[in-house]
Amino acid sequence: MIHLFEVGIRERDIARATGQPLSTVNRILQAFCDEDRIENLPRGRRPRATRSEQDMLIVAAAALKPSLTSVQIKSELDLSASTKTVRRRLHDVRLRNCVPAC
Numbered sequence: 001m002i003h004l005f006e007v008g009i010r011e012r013d014i015a016r017a018t019g020q021p022l023s024t025v026n027r028i029l030q031a032f033c034d035e036d037r038i039e040n041l042p043r044g045r046r047p048r049a050t051r052s053e054q055d056m057l058i059v060a061a062a063a064l065k066p067s068l069t070s071v072q073i074k075s076e077l078d079l080s081a082s083t084k085t086v087r088r089r090l091h092d093v094r095l096r097n098c099v100p101a102c
Helices: 001-006 011-018 022-035 052-064 070-077 083-092
Strands: none
Touching: 001 011, 001 022, 001 070, 011 022, 022 083, 052 070
């Protein structure tokens, strides 16, 4: 796309030739001309639901009492994060919470 623009082909013709919307071609060429880049800018991420201290407490609780469920860990530590987040933190360190037998 950049090469086509540099040899003098119009943006509308580049869009037609590449099958991209004209707005996409304009945005890519504008980024190249203004900032000399062709990659997308990094996007912001959603903040984590737990801090690193809370993550360590979750892991410690599961290690000390392997029979605790994620619901019990969440309740014991008074976390505002979901039980799924608790399970995800345990999974991150390769621990599994216990599922009680019926």
